[in-house]
Amino acid sequence: MDSSTAAAEEGTNNAPPGGGGRRAGAEILLAARGITKRFGSIAANADVDLVINKGEIHALLGENGAGKSTLVKILYGALQPDAGSVEWQGKPVRVASPAAARSLGIGMVFQHFSLFEALSVSENIALALEKPGTMRSLGERIRAVSREYGLPLDPDALVADLPVGIRQRIEIVRCLLQAPRLIIMDEPTSVLTPQEADELFLTLKRLASEGCAVLYISHRLEEVQRICHHATILRHGKVVAECDPTLETPGSLARMMVGAEIANVAAASRPNETSPVRLSARSLSLAPATPFAVPLTGVTVEVKAGEVVAIAGVAGNGQGELFDALTGERRTAAGMVTIDGTPCGQEGITRRRQRGAAFVPEERLGHGAVPGFRLSSNILLTRHATDDGLVKGGFVAFGRIGEMEKRIKQVYDVRMSHDDPEARSLSGGNLQKFVVGREMSRNPGVLIVNQPTWGVDAGAAALIRQALVDLSRKGSAVLVISQDLDEIYEIADRIAVISRGHLSPAEPAAAMTRERIGLLMAGGAEAGTAAPAPVTAAAGGA
Amino acid sequence: MRIVLIKRAEHSRLMTGLSPVIAVALTMLSAALLFAIAGHDAGLALYKFFIEPMTDLWSLQELLVKAVPLVLIACGLSICYLSNNWNIGAEGQFVMGALAGSVLPVLFPAFDNGLTLPLMLLFGAAGGALYALVPAVLKIRFNTNEILVSLMLVYVANLTLDYLVRGPWRDPAGFNFPETALFSASAMLPTIGDGRLSVSLYAAIAVAILLSLLLARTLKGFEIRVLGESPRAGSFAGFSQKRMTVFAFMVSGGLAGLAGIMEVAGSLGQLQPTISPGYGFTAIIVAFLGRLNPLAIVVAGFVLALSYIGGESVQASMGISDKIASVVQGMLLFFVLACDTLILYRIKLQFGQTAKGGHAHV
Numbered sequence: 028m029d030s031s032t033a034a035a036e037e038g039t040n041n042a043p044p045g046g047g048g049r050r051a052g053a054e055i056l057l058a059a060r061g062i063t064k065r066f067g068s069i070a071a072n073a074d075v076d077l078v079i080n081k082g083e084i085h086a087l088l089g090e091n092g093a094g095k096s097t098l099v100k101i102l103y104g105a106l107q108p109d110a111g112s113v114e115w116q117g118k119p120v121r122v123a124s125p126a127a128a129r130s131l132g133i134g135m136v137f138q139h140f141s142l143f144e145a146l147s148v149s150e151n152i153a154l155a156l157e158k159p160g161t162m163r164s165l166g167e168r169i170r171a172v173s174r175e176y177g178l179p180l181d182p183d184a185l186v187a188d189l190p191v192g193i194r195q196r197i198e199i200v201r202c203l204l205q206a207p208r209l210i211i212m213d214e215p216t217s218v219l220t221p222q223e224a225d226e227l228f229l230t231l232k233r234l235a236s237e238g239c240a241v242l243y244i245s246h247r248l249e250e251v252q253r254i255c256h257h258a259t260i261l262r263h264g265k266v267v268a269e270c271d272p273t274l275e276t277p278g279s280l281a282r283m284m285v286g287a288e289i290a291n292v293a294a295a296s297r298p299n300e301t302s303p304v305r306l307s308a309r310s311l312s313l314a315p316a317t318p319f320a321v322p323l324t325g326v327t328v329e330v331k332a333g334e335v336v337a338i339a340g341v342a343g344n345g346q347g348e349l350f351d352a353l354t355g356e357r358r359t360a361a362g363m364v365t366i367d368g369t370p371c372g373q374e375g376i377t378r379r380r381q382r383g384a385a386f387v388p389e390e391r392l393g394h395g396a397v398p399g400f401r402l403s404s405n406i407l408l409t410r411h412a413t414d415d416g417l418v419k420g421g422f423v424a425f426g427r428i429g430e431m432e433k434r435i436k437q438v439y440d441v442r443m444s445h446d447d448p449e450a451r452s453l454s455g456g457n458l459q460k461f462v463v464g465r466e467m468s469r470n471p472g473v474l475i476v477n478q479p480t481w482g483v484d485a486g487a488a489a490l491i492r493q494a495l496v497d498l499s500r501k502g503s504a505v506l507v508i509s510q511d512l513d514e515i516y517e518i519a520d521r522i523a524v525i526s527r528g529h530l531s532p533a534e535p536a537a538a539m540t541r542e543r544i545g546l547l548m549a550g551g552a553e554a555g556t557a558a559p560a561p562v563t564a565a566a567g568g569a
Numbered sequence: 570m571r572i573v574l575i576k577r578a579e580h581s582r583l584m585t586g587l588s589p590v591i592a593v594a595l596t597m598l599s600a601a602l603l604f605a606i607a608g609h610d611a612g613l614a615l616y617k618f619f620i621e622p623m624t625d626l627w628s629l630q631e632l633l634v635k636a637v638p639l640v641l642i643a644c645g646l647s648i649c650y651l652s653n654n655w656n657i658g659a660e661g662q663f664v665m666g667a668l669a670g671s672v673l674p675v676l677f678p679a680f681d682n683g684l685t686l687p688l689m690l691l692f693g694a695a696g697g698a699l700y701a702l703v704p705a706v707l708k709i710r711f712n713t714n715e716i717l718v719s720l721m722l723v724y725v726a727n728l729t730l731d732y733l734v735r736g737p738w739r740d741p742a743g744f745n746f747p748e749t750a751l752f753s754a755s756a757m758l759p760t761i762g763d764g765r766l767s768v769s770l771y772a773a774i775a776v777a778i779l780l781s782l783l784l785a786r787t788l789k790g791f792e793i794r795v796l797g798e799s800p801r802a803g804s805f806a807g808f809s810q811k812r813m814t815v816f817a818f819m820v821s822g823g824l825a826g827l828a829g830i831m832e833v834a835g836s837l838g839q840l841q842p843t844i845s846p847g848y849g850f851t852a853i854i855v856a857f858l859g860r861l862n863p864l865a866i867v868v869a870g871f872v873l874a875l876s877y878i879g880g881e882s883v884q885a886s887m888g889i890s891d892k893i894a895s896v897v898q899g900m901l902l903f904f905v906l907a908c909d910t911l912i913l914y915r916i917k918l919q920f921g922q923t924a925k926g927g928h929a930h931v
Contacts (some may be wrong), residue, residue: 393799397798421788422786422787423791534707
């Protein structure tokens with residue numbers, strides 16, 4: 028700890044005008060000391076110290092499960108620490124509840140939005156304020172504050188009509204209306220296009236220059252390097268380092284987080300141009316199933332044997348609907364989906380699995396796995412009709428399933444506290460390894476994965492990505508739907524972008540720059556409108 | 570001090586077995602309290618209610634007579650509830666089964682041979698199943714609420730029975746009593762011993778064993794549990810929610826209908842304006858007390874049958890209204906559902922904290 032603090036102080040001499048580096052002589056805003064929180068036998072936080080200065084953008088880094096969320100929940104009053112103290116502007120305080128945190132001046136922008144889609148922007152904000160006043164005056168305040176910080180918002184717009192980037196603005200403006208001294212942001216850019224993220228960074232810098240501190244949680248090390256003045260790094264619930272991120276490289280930051288080098292995905296060979304097409308969607312259109320769903324419009328994509336095609340896009344642009352149409356959970360016209368040349372748009376998911384396809388949905392619990400079922404039963408979920416002999420004459424062969432569970436657990440390094448636990452008790456990363464492993468162990472000819480490493484720690488993510496590439500190189504067609512551009516660049520041979528239910532043509536990964544993907548995400552995938560979506564007007568228009 | 574519920578990582582095996590036992594204990598405690606408040610000797614009343622019915626042969630046999638329909642209906646309901654289909658109308662399906670099964674002996678008394686009884690049972694099961702199909706089809710076609718529809722159909726069934734036994738089906742030689750003619754011997758189930766207990770007892774046990782095999786060992790059983798626990802995962806597995814709704818309603822309706830015709834062809838011997846002391850509703854409690862497990866439902870059916878006999882017993886010997894039986898049944902359902910919380914949560918007492926609305930599941 029001491030040595031790393033020293034390293035941080037070195038950084039203070041080195042404050043470049045662009046933002047990085049801790050400012051000398053800045054006042055301490057919040058000091059948490061010796062924070063310890065145990066859940067059962069696991070120490071989620073062990074003797075954690077965190078000091079945030081006024082006007083500082085402070086990064087909190089760490090893998091999933093490193094204890095970031097626990098620490099943040101303690102600071103925001105949602106959890107009580109077992110030991111340790113918090114000082115706010117020099118005075119010891121006890122943050123008993125989120126309401127208490129808000130009255131101190133601590134605001135939080137959550138990773139998963141807590142907005143009501145059927146309500147307007149100002150109605151959503153009114154719900155979170157203690158004294159919202161009249162809707163008209165609140166609307167004016169929202170307009171004023173949002174314009175002032177470069178986050179223009181229409182208070183009367185319906186949340187359901189707004190793209191995700193704007194929804195996040197609502198959360199931020201909601202925070203700003205409470206005049207916070209410290210804003211905690213949990214993975215704010217995970218749902219934004221690169222351009223939207225740039226706008227967010229401007230706002231954050233503006234806030235910092237006004238003396239408001241930001242505690243910034245992110246997996247994206249490039250971002251942290253760009254905008255943060257100081258970083259605290261957690262591993263296994265302990266602070267392992269503090270540093271000035273501007274003086275580090277993404278690689279060195281990753282090493283501190285993980286404690287080891289992360290293997291890069293190795294692709295053995297490039298796919299062959301003349302390989303047969305194993306999976307295709309042709310002019311796939313699908314009406315929305317619910318008022319808030321996205322219609323698919325003429326989606327066309329082909330995946331050849333031996334290649335990984337990735338579909339990039341901001342969440343909620345039709346990825347889920349496309350996945351459902353490709354799996355057969357929703358039917359289409361027969362010719363819209365083909366597997367190995369056979370039109371199967373009319374076939375159900377079981378029939379498509381029998382044709383050699385395998386699927387991994389975005390939602391692990393409740394879609395890819397039944398939370399209250401043991402892992403062995405969850406194997407049966409997708410393998411009951413494939414030729415594994417798990418069901419004989421209507422009876423389940425529990426012995427075989429047990430063997431298969433052990434094999435998957437071993438090959439895909441699924442860690443568990445005891446044998447064959449219920450799916451819900453596994454951590455996100457471990458469950459994802461299991462769900463991916465369950466499908467991979469079939470050696471499927473076609474694999475369709477939605478958000479393969481969402482919420483998965485770096486080590487497990489590397490393992491999963493490598494497995495996806497390896498599968499494709501053995502002659503399978505792999506289609507990956509992902510929001511994570513780093514991941515896409517790591518594994519994809521070709522990239523397409525989905526935006527409001529339209530899909531851009533897949534192009535070789537080398538030819539796709541981040542800027543181009545960003546423009547396609549922001550509406551360029553629909554022919555004609557290449558400009559980024561303005562505040563609200565175009566949102567409902569697709 | 571406040572009581573906080575903390576979510577467990579997994580189902581507690583201990584509590585899965587223990588929660589019905591705790592519920593029964595809490596029910597007995599509350600019943601004792603009720604007896605005491607009403608000014609009776611609580612200990613004696615408890616004895617008369619819960620213990621005495623098991624001490625002589627006649628009431629033991631009566632217990633079985635009442636447990637059989639409860640078990641049959643509750644076994645079917647367990648399929649419904651496990652698959653997330655809320656059939657509340659088993660009482661109506663019971664009555665419709667009895668009506669459909671009685672068509673032969675009432676309208677065609679001349680058709681009187683070895684086929685009569687098997688056909689009656691078949692008609693009974695079919696009648697109950699078809700009647701249960703109504704809420705199922707309305708649910709999958711028009712997204713109606715099956716709880717409401719199946720419940721309301723109970724009144725339709727009861728009024729139909731009432732109309733038939735007072736009108737077209739009344740025994741012409743019955744001195745205007747609202748009853749059908751007594752069934753002939755070949756339309757009656759063989760009895761066990763010489764009381765009211767019929768071979769329907771064996772049917773109930775066989776059904777419980779078959780359904781527990783179905784649930785524990787077969788793909789169909791897996792499908793039922795997946796669709797109940799997580800419909801989205803069920804559709805990902807390739808199972809159809811709609812087909813399951815039809816299946817579950819037909820199985821439970823069929824078993825309720827079978828129980829209905831067996832009641833008529835077993836212990837009653839004719840149709841009367843009322844043929845059930847609320848079996849279809851009490852079976853809901855039986856299903857939950859048995860944790861939706863057909864084998865445990867056999868035991869739970871016995872416990873609930875006890876509440877009927879116990880109610881009569883305290884009325885006869887201590888002058889306590891036999892409505893106490895309904896009260897005890899209601900409390901039992903309440904405690905069973907409450908205790909089920911312990912399976913996935915554990916209770917923690919927190920002292921010295923006044924903070925409101927924390928993160929915990931309170």
